[in-house]
Every structure is written in C-alpha cells, then in structure tokens.
Amino acid sequence: MQAFEYANPTTVKDAIALLSDDAAVLAGGTDLISMMKEYLATPKRLVNIKSIKELGGIAKAGGGLRIGATATFDELATSTLVRTEYPSLQQAALGVTSPQIRNMGTVGGDLLQRPRCWYFRNGFGILGKDKDGTSLAPIGENRYHAIFPKGDAYYVNPSSLAPALIALGAKAKIAGPNGNREVGIDELYVIPGTNSGRELSLQPNEILTEIVVPAARGTKNATYEVRHKEALDWPLATASVALQMKGTSIAKASIVLGHVGPTPVMAAAAANALTGKTLSADLATEAGRLAVEGANPMSGNTYKLQLVRTAVKRAIMQAGGIKA
C-alpha cells in the first residue's frame, strides 16, 4: 500500500476542498482498502467522510425516502420504512450475506465500488486488455462477465443496490466545488473510453451525498439474486422489479438487471410486456424470456441467460406475491 495522508473533515464543504485527482473518498473502505493493498488505487490522500453527520441516516422525505451516502447495508436491511415500502431494497441489502460487510459497507460505497472483473483486479486495466490491446475476457475466462457487453466493456457492474434503486426511480445527489447536482442512479455509470479510464461519472472532486427514492405509493417491488453460495458471494445475476399497479393490472413496470452488463441493464421489452396486464406466473415467465433479448454472451457465460430469465420471473412473482 502506498503511504497516504488521512483527512477527517466534518462538513461536505471541507471534504470537497480536500479532494483532488490524487485523493480518494473513504467510507466503509471494504473495497478501497483492498484496492490500495494491491496498488490498484494509489491515492496520496484519503478523505474520510464518515465523520460528516449529514451524510448518514435513512429518513422519510417528501413522501419518499432519503438515504444518506454513508448509511450502511445493515441500516438499510433493518429499517422498517425500507422493509414495508421498498422490500426490493431490503432484499438487495440482505443479499450481502456477510454481517461484517453489512456493518461496514455503505450505500454510497456500494454504488461507487470498482468492478470485480479478475482481469481488472489482476492489473490488466478496467477494460481488461493485454499489452497489444486484445480484450482478454472474450478469449479467456468470462463465466462472471457481461452478457450485455457495451463496446470493449465486458466487466459487470458490481453494485448490489443499483438495480433496485434504478427500478424505483431513485436519484443521486452529488456535491462538488460548483454546487450540487442530481442524477439518476443509472447516470452514475459510464463506459470508459480507455483502459485506464473510469466507469463512474462522478468527478474526482465530487462526493455522492445522498440517494432520494420517490414515494412508493403501493408500487410492488422485489429483488431476486442468483448467487452460487449462501455465504458472502457476488450475485451471478440479479433482477429488480417495480410495478405500479392500477387495480389488479400493471400500469407501469420497471425491470433492471444487475451483474450482467457493465452498467445495470434496463430490460425495457420485458417491462413493456407487463404493461396493462394482470400478474400471473405465465406473464412473469414471458417477461423473463424477453429480458434476455439483445444479450450477447461469450464462450463461458451463456448460462447467465437462463439465470436472467429465472431472476426476472422470480422477482416479478415475489413482487406480486405469486407462489411458484
């Protein structure tokens, strides 16, 4: 690990002033510290944001929910508000099955952690390219990689919470030297242009401060993760659904897939197929089938098509309270 300076500001303004291209924001540290140990991150300064009180907590706000960036998985998983109105978020938080990570890991950190692609983590860059520019995942070991790659990006977005937050229409508030801005959760992610680029739209001198989730208003929502292990493990595929109901029929649906593309993937065709229909197991199966439209799997991850079909079907059935 490279030696670094440690700063412990108590206001967002001070924190922003301490940030630069050579600094990194420290929250739970569950990813950053291991990246630093591997010299994949070499910040000269760490800016701890856990001492900034206003960045914490989960509370009702304007009919919806305000989640502080440093709220932990555990706070999310145990919040009554989240459990009753936004079960998809609670389910996503509980998918992180390590109590240690749930206690340390934060909502902001989950959204902004770096991909787990083993080529990236082994030092081959965010796009996982060999010295001659060859993308390694398509010709190598890609069982955990994207079936919806974009350009040269074959890694998968690692966030547990992003699919659920996007399906619920949540926004991220970002503070920077020139004031605040608000973006959709999906807009946090970009495709890096180069192998040394970044997959996050957040600028080095910006801080994600909070997440705002709109009022649930009876939206049925659920998250279904397919994980190899019960113990701590990355999902192989995730589906989060949010269904706005009109009586017994679906007025509007949102289906977001996780761990299958470099950004969370909106399954628009699947969502459209639900509109105006009454929930049923057959409808859920049909949505699952449509969710893999446009997928482009590689040599070792075709199985993820089946996982997506299943995750979407099960998430819809779970949201609708339909027994298998």
Next chain:
Amino acid sequence: MPNYSWPPMTTRKAIGQRLTRHDGIEKASGRAKYNSDLNKQDLLYGVLLTSPYAHARIRSIDTSAAERVPGVTAVTVIVKAGEEVNWQSQEIAAVAATSEQAARDGVRAIKIDFEVLPHVVREEDLSKVGNRATPAGEQVTGDPEKAFKEAEVSAEGQYGIPVLTHCCLEPHGQIVQWTPSGVNYWPSTQNVSGIGPDLAKNLEIPATQVKVHQDHIGGGFGSKFASDRWGLEAARLSKASGGRPVKLFLDRATELNIAGNRPSAFAKIKMAAKRDGTITGWESTSWATGGMSGGGMPPLPYVFTNIPNKRLNHSAVKTNGGPLRAWRAPNHPQASFLTCAAVEDLAAKLGMDPIEVFLKNLQWAPEARRESYAHQFKKAAEMAEWSKRWHRRGDSGSGNIKRGLGVGICTWGGAGHLSNCRATIHPDGSVQIELGSQDLGTGTRTIIAQVAAETYGLPVEAVKVSLGDNAFPASNASGGSTTVGGVCSSTRIATVNALEKLFEQVATGLNTTPDKLEAVGGKIQVKGDAAKSLTWAAACKKLGTQSITEMGQNDPKNPKGLNTQGVAGVQIADVSVDVETGVVKMNRMVAVQDCGLVVNPRLAESQVLGACIMSICGALMEERIMDARTGRVLNPDMEFYKLAGAADIGEILVHMDIREENDKRGIIGLGEPPTVGGIAAIANAVANAIGVRVPMVPLTPDRVLMALEEKRSA
C-alpha cells in the same frame, strides 16, 4: 517385557472419553499464539518478489534502488539473470525492512527485465497440451479386450476434477533469527522435529544449531512439511541484517499460487459388466497436472482394485502452475470421484440402486475391508434414509427443486509413524509428557493426555503434555494420518515404562513385588486388593528427590499391536438442485468411518466434520482458474476461489464405526480418509437429482445448467 497393550474396551477410563480439546478455550478466546502472531524485539519484515509471468527468462535484475529504500536492511536474489521462472508467483527475490510497507516498497523498487516465454497452463483438454504430456506406460491386467467383447452391458464417461489450492487460515511462513550461536526458528509447520534439519541443510549449517518452536499451527493439510524457499530466504535476510529476526509470511495471493496445489485428475473410463451389476472389465485413460513436476496418478480403479480385466493409461501433464503439494489424502479424493462416478453411471444405466452395485462389486475390494464396507453401506443408508429417499436417476418430480442421493467411498493406510516420547513422573506426583510433535488442530495434545492418564490411572487434567519444540524427543511429521497412532503408541510405551519404575520403588513398602501392582483411580494398589494401596501422591513421594524419566518409541516396523493401518468409509450426500439456476444446496452429508481404536470419539467426529466440509467445498466451489493467454491464476483470493460458509454446509451426520472387531486392531489414523469420498457422493447425488451426469467438478451453476441443456437437446 512390560505389557504395553491397550486395556480392554470395557475397563478403559480415560481412553474413549468424549473430551473437548485441551486448548479449545485458548484458541476460541484468541489467547493461543500462532507463530504468525508473534512479534519479537527488533523484528524485521520480509516480503517476496514473485514472478508476474507463468514462464519467463530474467534478462537482468537490479536491486540497487531497493537497497536504497528507507528501512530496507537486506535484499536477496533467488533467480539470477539468465535463469528462468516457470510459474506465476515463483520466488525471484526477497527484501527485509523495518516495516512491512518498507519491505513492499523495496520489492517494488527492484527492476527486472523479463523475456516472456511460451507457457501451458491448462490441461483439461489433453489434445491441446502439446509435448507437455508424459505417458506412464500402459498397464494391462487379465484380458480387457475379451471382457468388453463379452460384456452384457458397458458404460463409459469422462470426468474431471480441477487443481485445488491449499487455503490454510495461517499462511505459510515463519519468523527466523540468525544468531552467533545458531538459528532460532518459529515456523508454521507440520514437522517440528524435521523442519530444523531441513532448514539447516539448506543453510549449510549443522542441524544442531537450529532451534524450532511452535505452540499452534493454523492449518497444514499436507502443505507445511519443509522449510521452503521463504524459510531459507528469511534466514539469509536475518543474517544479512545483523541477526535481527525476520518475519516472512506469504500474502494470500502468493499463498494460493505457490504454497500448495492439489493435482487435478481427468479420466475417460469404460466399464464392462454383467446385467446384475458385476463389473468384469475396466479401461481408463487418465491425466493430471501438479505443475511442472507433472501430476499425481490417481489409484484407479479405486478400492475395486481386483477387477480382473483392466487396461490403464495415465499421462502426467507439465503445466506452468505452482508446484504440487500433498493435500489431505493425496490422489484419493480424485480417484474416489472418478471411480464412484463411473460406478454410479453404470448403476444408472442398469437401472439399479448404486449401493447394490457397490455391494455386488465388493468382491473386487481388498478382502480385509469387505466386511467393513458392507457394514458401513448398511449403516450409512439407514442414516441417510436411503430406502425412503433414493429414487432412480432423474426420477425426482416435476418441480424446479430436484432432490437426490449419492454415495462415495474411501480407504486409507494410517499406521503410526516413528515417534519418541519422554514420560516423567516427579516426586510431587505431577506427570509430564514431551514429544517433538505438533497438534495440527486435531486434538493431539488431548489424546496424548488421555493415553497417559489411562496408564497412570489419573484424571486427564493431571497430565501435562508438551509438544512443539525440537528440544523434545523426535516425532515424525504429521502427514498421512500417521500422528495419532505414532504419538499414542510412544506415549503408551513411555508411560508404562515410567510406571514400572514407580512400581519398583513402592512394591517393598506394600509387601509385594512390582509385577503384582496396578495404577487405578489415583492409587497404586496390589492387583485386586484395594486395601493394600498408596495414593498416587504418596507413591511418588517415595521417589525422594529423583524424578523418573523414561522413553517410549513407536517403531513402525514393530508397533506391538498398538496401531495398525487400513480403513474403510462410506459417505452419502443428500442434495437439492434448483434446475432453473443450477445452484446445488446441501441437505445432508452422512459419513460412516472406521479408524480402529478411537481414543476420543468427539475429536474423531470433529475430524470427520471438517473433512465433510472440505468435500462440500471441493464438490461445489473450489477450483483454481487459469487464464490460458496470460498464464495467470485469475482467482488467487478468497473472493473467487470459493469456499463454503456456514450456510452452505447443511447437516452433517457422523457415525464412527466403533466396534470390538475394529477396536482390537489398535489405533489407525483418521485425518485423511473422511475427506476422500465426499466429492464423489455429492457429484453422484447431483446426477441422481437432475438425471444427468455433470462431468466436471466443482458443480457450479454454469456446469449444472450446461449438463441439463445437453440432456434436453440429446
């Protein structure tokens, strides 16, 4: 000659008790100190520079910048300019510094110009390994050609099990200090008595100059016998740093890459059989890798060694991966999986219950174990509710969750190793047992105390057991399930010898002769006459100022009936498979295991539990993943080198096959055998559940779904 034999089962007091480990609280509370926990005065930290390439020649290596890094005290070069490295993470240089960080900075400052050379890191497709395969030569028994021609039925399949890597919680390494009078050495080792001479040989100093001490070890499993490159370099760094102690333990990635690879095994197996399930012929073409030394040869066919007509071909494949090391039951889990999978596939083809087929073919197993297997199949089937839960392959209902049962078997040697024990009885009545052995976490300290307590007629807590120092009488390394037989036998002999001496001292006072005395219930008494007795304390007081010290040796060539070898075991797995996701869930593992005389059933069961957990990891999760193009290990971490957590284990039922006929054989080792049959049992249970063989373990969702897909399109 004194009578060393074990007391009869019915009269034993300490042996056979279900005691918890002596050091359990110490370990669970964190008070137990492992050598990787230690900090010594003026401690330096050692870090290895290892190869990023699977195969390369070093054109030049320049350590001058590293030597100038503040805090760096010494740099040693292992692979010099002009020499080659043959696997990723091979050790190239080592740096010692006043902090771990300074040592890492030093490593990063070493400049190397590599000439990258071609590598081969994958062996699952034998046709693609080029000249890396070395055939061992065909072995033919009987007339396999005729057997297959006349076969009423034949079955064939291809099966594979990948390279696994050791994952000891305490990584490999040591603290070592070079002093003018010799080398003080605090390793993490399975070989307290033998590792000193090993280091001395590498350092070219007399073995008498190496002092070894280790109270506890955080896992070994066959990977911690030698001083290794890191021991040697740490000693050199200490010498070059003016004799300051150097602590060098591997980081997790290096640990997974080079501190021990279990060889893979792949095989195409064909069997000829009668319609009643009797196997009449066997043909296998197998291959394996264990790095550049090729691979271990799985003993095929496993257990059914006497199948009359056989044709065996095996190739060792050299790959540019970390070196092979022994891994709990070398080659046996592989052989058990390959054989039991093929037998299960034959049973499925015949539409027979696989246990019937296993029983039918016990005629081909070594005669001495046939009865054990038959008994154990019956017991295991009962515990797994086989008659209620087993169904024909794939006949598992229409839902998405398919349940299935499968069986696997094991065998092992496990005779006691060469072990010397020193037993001391002090005039104050306290007793001490000393061996240059080690407690791998199996409870060796506890069982030694039980044996001594049995001889002396004392409570187990009265016995002080000292292990873990090469100043004590030498015991062999703990490998091959040899420790329990070795140390219990030497302890028995030493304590009986010491007790004889005590009898000699007190016999006259009791108006009898030493041969008429016995030690029971804290007393020395005339046999059968409790009225003529002395308390243990009163008897020892008669020693005056002279303690009794006696030796005992377990000589493997003449174990005096105290220990022997050869065990059988049967395991049954009960799994549920989600056929929409390919995720396999353990419901239950049943393990029935014999190991002769069981000194402590609780600790024995605990060994089997651990072995079952290892099998679950191996069957469902563990796999070293190599990248063909870059030659890298892609998962040298605990994130994608997956191991089961508590929630993945399911229920484990253990039955130790403790019976008079097993007990009278003496003590037999238990470390390895229960780790052998589990992978086979789980793989067979999955085939039974989903109706098709998943040919390659671990049974990950992708492989399970692919097998289901192939079944659908077949």
